[in-house]
Amino acid sequence: MRQRKDSPWHGLWTVTAKELADHLGSARMRVLEWLVILTAAASLYAVFQTIRETTASDPYVYLKLLTQAQSPMPSFAALLGFLVPLMAIGLGFDAINGEYNRRTMSRLLSQPIYRDAVLMGKFLAGMATLAISLAALWLLVVGAGLLMLGVPPRGEEIARVLVFLLLALAYAGIWLTLAMLCSVCFRSAATSALVGLGLWLFLTLLWPMLAPALAQVISPPDTLALLLGRPDPHTLQWQQALARLSPSSLFGESMLALLNPATRALGPVYLSQLQGALAGAPLPLGQSLAIIWPQAVGLVAGVIVLLTISYTVFQRQEVRA
Amino acid sequence: MNAAVIQAASLCKRYGDRAAVTDATFEIRGGEVFGLLGPNGAGKTTTILMLLGLTEVSSGTIRVLDRDPQRAPLQVKREVGYMPDAVGFYDALTARENLAFSAKLMGIPRSGRAGRIEAALERVGLAGVGGNKVATFSRGMRQRLGLAEVIMKQARVAVLDEPTSGLDPQAAEDFLTLINDLRHDGVTVLLSSHMLEHMQRICDRVALFHAGRIALLGSVDELARQVLGGHRYVNIEARAGQALQLLRGIEGVRQVEQAGEHRYRLLADRDVRSQAAHAIVSAGGELLRMDDDTPGLDVIYNRYFESAHTEEEHATT
Numbered sequence: 086m087r088q089r090k091d092s093p094w095h096g097l098w099t100v101t102a103k104e105l106a107d108h109l110g111s112a113r114m115r116v117l118e119w120l121v122i123l124t125a126a127a128s129l130y131a132v133f134q135t136i137r138e139t140t141a142s143d144p145y146v147y148l149k150l151l152t153q154a155q156s157p158m159p160s161f162a163a164l165l166g167f168l169v170p171l172m173a174i175g176l177g178f179d180a181i182n183g184e185y186n187r188r189t190m191s192r193l194l195s196q197p198i199y200r201d202a203v204l205m206g207k208f209l210a211g212m213a214t215l216a217i218s219l220a221a222l223w224l225l226v227v228g229a230g231l232l233m234l235g236v237p238p239r240g241e242e243i244a245r246v247l248v249f250l251l252l253a254l255a256y257a258g259i260w261l262t263l264a265m266l267c268s269v270c271f272r273s274a275a276t277s278a279l280v281g282l283g284l285w286l287f288l289t290l291l292w293p294m295l296a297p298a299l300a301q302v303i304s305p306p307d308t309l310a311l312l313l314g315r316p317d318p319h320t321l322q323w324q325q326a327l328a329r330l331s332p333s334s335l336f337g338e339s340m341l342a343l344l345n346p347a348t349r350a351l352g353p354v355y356l357s358q359l360q361g362a363l364a365g366a367p368l369p370l371g372q373s374l375a376i377i378w379p380q381a382v383g384l385v386a387g388v389i390v391l392l393t394i395s396y397t398v399f400q401r402q403e404v405r406a
Numbered sequence: 407m408n409a410a411v412i413q414a415a416s417l418c419k420r421y422g423d424r425a426a427v428t429d430a431t432f433e434i435r436g437g438e439v440f441g442l443l444g445p446n447g448a449g450k451t452t453t454i455l456m457l458l459g460l461t462e463v464s465s466g467t468i469r470v471l472d473r474d475p476q477r478a479p480l481q482v483k484r485e486v487g488y489m490p491d492a493v494g495f496y497d498a499l500t501a502r503e504n505l506a507f508s509a510k511l512m513g514i515p516r517s518g519r520a521g522r523i524e525a526a527l528e529r530v531g532l533a534g535v536g537g538n539k540v541a542t543f544s545r546g547m548r549q550r551l552g553l554a555e556v557i558m559k560q561a562r563v564a565v566l567d568e569p570t571s572g573l574d575p576q577a578a579e580d581f582l583t584l585i586n587d588l589r590h591d592g593v594t595v596l597l598s599s600h601m602l603e604h605m606q607r608i609c610d611r612v613a614l615f616h617a618g619r620i621a622l623l624g625s626v627d628e629l630a631r632q633v634l635g636g637h638r639y640v641n642i643e644a645r646a647g648q649a650l651q652l653l654r655g656i657e658g659v660r661q662v663e664q665a666g667e668h669r670y671r672l673l674a675d676r677d678v679r680s681q682a683a684h685a686i687v688s689a690g691g692e693l694l695r696m697d698d699d700t701p702g703l704d705v706i707y708n709r710y711f712e713s714a715h716t717e718e719e720h721a722t723t
Contacts, residue, residue: 095480
């Protein structure tokens with residue numbers, strides 16, 4: 086086996102810094118940011134109207150701010166779950182094929198750097214851009230909250246939201262790496278964007294509808310369960326397992342547990358588990374984290390797997406189109 | 407001559423079943439301008455990419471500056487400047503910013519960066535537009551910016567892929583001058599092109615690629631001897647009765663064509679100019695013009711592909 090010399094990370098920061106500057110200055114990013122800010126403002130505005138009445142009595146008013154939905158607007162967190170993938174795909178869909186289309190790839194690779202630096206640099210720049218956007222957005226929400234509600238957020242609320250933002254970042258990372266994988270596989274930026282968006286729509290909208298049907302096929306419910314009108318636990322287990330293949334359901338579940346401290350379980354709850362429980366009592370942060378730990382690991386693992394696949398495909402790709 | 411800078415031995419590159427380059431063996435010496443010549447798809451760019459370690463070699467060995475580009479690509483890429491075919495830049499950045507990005511990747515220390523960028527831009531005549539976005543640049547300016555990058559790198563070897571294709575005659579001329587300047591700096595230049603006239607003027611030696619193989623290798627004169635044999639053409643313009651017969655009678659002349667009124671084209675085995683002049687003048691004719699038609703690369707090229715073509719036809723029938 087040929088062993089390569091020199092560090093594969095040589096030039097990584099140069100690429101990252103350049104890509105980050107590109108992202109932050111790009112018209113595309115500005116459009117996406119305004120989209121997020123305006124929808125978030127609309128959702129928050131409606132929530133502020135009602136939440137002011139319960140500010141004094143609610144210990145988690147800043148979490149409510151994120152999770153409360155005021156029809157017709159969905160909650161801020163749900164909107165974020167919808168818009169973050171859009172932003173991530175928007176940043177990643179032409180990461181690699183854009184270099185080919187601008188005919189800069191061979192010039193870039195003829196500099197003394199490895200391909201690792203190009204791919205990782207682009208990934209890190211995308212993540213940094215998303216992190217900056219998410220952090221800025223959250224700070225805006227907190228600022229608006231301080232002005233409108235007049236109560237500072239409590240330490241635990243801040244901790245919960247920070248963990249939530251980290252998970253949102255991992256969730257965004259999945260879509261970013263997916264979009265980058267598309268940009269490695271397809272030479273046309275339009276194809277890559279369409280495939281990325283198509284996969285996102287499929288996994289976010291269609292998969293949750295398909296999962297129960299598939300579960301019924303794989304593990305048909307018992308006649309007894311049918312007679313009693315209760316869901317069969319095996320079918321339910323399958324349904325949940327299948328639904329969790331989609332990153333959006335992983336993210337949705339962790340959002341639920343983190344931003345709503347009263348959440349005790351994400352699956353079906355048995356009567357035995359409710360013994361001695363104080364209904365509606367909030368869990369401490371540590372316990373909420375324990376609930377979403379598998380989801381968090383799943384999201385991070387998804388990023389790593391997708392990045393590895395992109396990396397492998399990209400390393401073997403011919404420089405010439 | 408200097409020691410070999412690039413050595414390739416039995417270089418092969420296969421894409422699946424298709425062989426892009428087969429058994430290419432050549433050596434490029436220090437300070438030389440070496441041309442890769444051939445029609446599109448003949449394997450020139452593939453060979454260049456293998457030299458830079460940008461694509462894997464199927465078999466054979468390469469040494470660039472005594473290093474293996476497959477094993478130590480970064481060390482090779484540090485010393486070799488590459489300008490790809492139809493080079494691209496980041497349109498949203500200015501020429502200076504584009505070069506600054508490359509300079510950082512090259513590892514040029516911060517203190518020396520600005521000076522080297524300026525010097526390179528100055529040399530290719532882009533100093534005045536260095537602050538403009540590359541999106542506004544013409545093809546010729548982009549090519550020059552690509553060369554500026556190679557100059558900035560202070561590379562010992564410059565590899566230029568199709569540097570003059572798509573340029574207008576004046577821009578191509580300027581570009582050839584810039585390449586010549588590189589030679590005076592002692593840079594070894596490897597360039598590929600199918601612009602024969604340009605190659606003939608600038609290259610010390612050329613390798614003619616045909617269907618992935620190096621068909622001919624050597625200086626233009628050597629190639630002429632290989633392809634055209636010892637034959638040479640002489641163009642004569644003369645007024646004389648029976649000029650055609652007179653010229654045909656000269657010893658060593660194999661063929662005479664009438665190329666126009668009073669104009670003749672001789673194909674001879676050796677230099678027959680003095681005999682031809684003597685024959686015409688002694689017959690009472692007027693010799694208006696006579697020149698030795700040195701075979702150009704285009705003649706060699708066309709002749710080679712004609713014969714290669716007929717051989718292929720023979721092989722198929």
